[in-house]
Amino acid sequence: MKILIARLNHETNTFSPVPTPIAAFSPAYGEEAYHANKGMRTAMAAFIDLAEGLGATLVTPVSAMANPSGPVHAAAYDELTRRIVEAAPGCDAILLDLHGAMVAENSADGEGDLLARVRAAAPGVPLGVALDLHGNITEQMVQNADVMVGFKTYPHIDMYETGEHAGRLLLQMLRGEASYRVCWHPLPLMSHTLRSTTLEGAMRDAVDAARQLEHGGLPAVTVFAGFSLADIEAPCMSVVATCREEDLDATQAAVDDLAQQIWQRRADYVYRSEALADSLRRAANLAQGATRPVLLLDHGDNCMSGGTCDTMDVLQAALAQGLTGIAVGPICDPETVATLIKAGVGAEVEVALGNKVPLAQLGLHKEPLQLRGRVHAASDGGYTVTGPIYTGQRCHMGRSVCLDIGSAQIVVTEQPHEPWDLGVFHCVGVDPTRFRYLLLKSRMYCRPVFVPLSAGLVECDSPGVTTSDYARFPFTHVHRPVYPLDSL
Template sequence: MKILIARMNHETNTFSPVETPLAAFGRYGPSYARAAFEENKGMQTAMAAFIDAAERAHAEIVTPISAMANPSGPVDAAAYDAICDAIVTAATGCDAALLDLHGAMVAENSTDGEGDLLARVRALLPHAPIAVALDLHGNVTQKMIDNADVIVSFKTYPHVDMYETGAHAARLLFDMIEGRAQPMIAWRQPPLLTHTLRSASADGAMKRALDAARAAEADGMLAVSVLAGFSLADIPAPCISVVVVSNGERAAAEAVAERIARQIWDERDDFVYRSAPLAESVARAASLARGADKPVLLLDHGDNCMSGGTCDTMDLLEEALKQGLEGIVSGPLCDPQAVAALAAANVGSTVTLAIGNKLTNDALPARSPLAMSGVVRALTDGEYVISGPTYTGQRAYMGRAAVLDTGTVKLVVTERTHEPWDLGVFESVGIDPRRARFLLLKSRMYCRPVFMPIAAALVECDSRGVTSSDYALFSFEHVKRPVYPLDPHTEWATTN
């Protein structure tokens, strides 16, 4: 048995000015063939679980590509074609396919990156089983449903069940191959744009929806997924979805999908996040720091790397300085020009330079960089190994990294946008984040399992970046209306 196994992951923020060429996928581009296999084997990805399952089945494994890029703007047409072509070319002659996809990819030449890829694979393999693992923030489309036999998504955010999701999808694929299951898919998609900060799996309406999904699986469904969607994509339906896989019982799958979707719709307001003004958030952080013996976290979710943020907006740092906060550790801030200037000055030099606020587009109006003076404390290659729990053991690449110390702020500046996955973001450049009074991180969720244990408190801060929770900042031209909460009186009375 010959099995196609591949990875194509990108969450596209169509409002982001951060470009997504082929080189953005991986360190300098995707991994191919044996390198793609080795990049995932032993890791905590869905593709790693696919490989393990295929090896247990003594299958011939074909791994044409592993391509994962941080969220950013639409994928370059040439990059999208290159990744898809590698997968489709390798599909010829395969008996089954296991695909590790995100579910929210938009390319310059495709508003439905995963659906268009799956349609091409299905055309080549009309009778072969196809199983897909998706991110919890995938935007499900009819084309995805029509061209996959099995769809399973993560049930955690922050995502710590990527491997488990891949193992689940692979198990159903092999059950299908060996005649133990006849997967049938049903789905529902209420007209609801969720906020990412309301898709955390540990509490609220999202937890209740995921609990209902798990209960339905315990009651006989092969897989039940709740996908919060990724709403910062100007496509027809960047909305929440429920996808149910039953064992030959379409009516049962439809009933479960309808029931959970109705539960979500009835609680729709709990999927909406309403931000406090930035000045108010910073003032609250200052209050929480009084008497604390640990840092206070200020999470700049309006410029969040893992939602397509530029990682160069200075709103939060400027407000913190305006309010007199001291003992600040901040970063990673993406500014390749600043890194070059700091590298040219060398460690120990005192420099004055303009930092941040350099990437703009229609959704992110021009603002002046912040003039900062300080001492260059460190210059590194920006590489470290993630300790977990997300992407445990993988090597992280920030591009070259530098530290500017103003006396009030230790600022980590990098060449690439980078999520603070790990204490290694700071420790790799000689900073102990535990000794900070305030930690300013450009993050929503992924930093929390690592940084919350060392923090006294956490404050969510909404800067005016391209990942802001204020949808009024964005011009949605292609989203099908009405949709909640853009249209408060939206009704949903029909099934898919």
């Protein structure tokens, strides 16, 4: 028995100026792809464990994951997908760990086009897919998969479990125990990422309803929040189910009913930002008398949604309001890192920090923030994740420096990086628990680690390519009408 197992993950923000060449994926091929996932918390790792439990021969052509950014370069998309497609003939089953919201320069439906090519290369071979909760599901994806299962958590902590779920169903097909189909219901609803958390609100209720359908006997039901920062036809929510062929009509009815419940609460999937100055005033009130830091989450420049990780609006506004005792990080500015390292630890320096990547599609061109401070520490920017997301994974931010400006200590890195873990501060000798405020460029991924250590959380919207203000984005390809761009 031969099973094809591969991973190709990218969430594409078509408004992001951050490029996505093949190097951004740090791809691993063949045996290296296997070792990059074995023992990890990825869906591909679960596929590997299931296949090895059967004594199957594994074919692992590629494992590639890039942080969210702009459209995938055509050459990168062609090379990474080619390896998967060419490995498909002769395999008895195919399990793919994908994202579901990939857009390439030469493909508006990255996963759909890939699945269609894999299906054509290996007709009749059972094909299962594990996807991110923020997948933009398309008809082509649904038609070319036998099994489709998505994450049920955001922040995402069930990647492995999702892979195990999808793989278990597909192996039932392989053994002749079941024949599965995928059905779905797309909605004209562009949800806000900050309203797709499964910790509370409408999204939690919708995911709970999907779980209830599974407990009632359906093999798999997923509520996909979609990823709306993509100017494609339908960057929208959908409900997807994997069902037995004989139950297709009943399952479609259940999916339609759940989709209708979501639509009735469509306003609950819209995030309405307050003015940045108001957010910072709330933070200052929370900090009074607090013994733990207040989190300031700059979700307008979140690199895990395609942000540049270098906009300075929130820090600049915080300093203007007189906030002190701020730990900030990470800010991506390779030029400043080089300047600080050349100056050396202990040196007094003047720098022009951040705001160096033009946000051309939003019509924004900002000036760097002029700061004076002391080089507190420097490191290679490496740390190991201890929290529940990507536990045990070694992360690298590039060369990293802590700049102390008195009112704030700022972690400056060579690469954009999500603050997954305390390690983003510890690697440059900063204890984030000793500050009044922690300014993080994040939406959700920081929360499992940082929220338990904090006195409160304030979401700060800033004018970046991951802002929650849809009015800033020049959508041209989205099929209209769609909520909330239109009144429906």
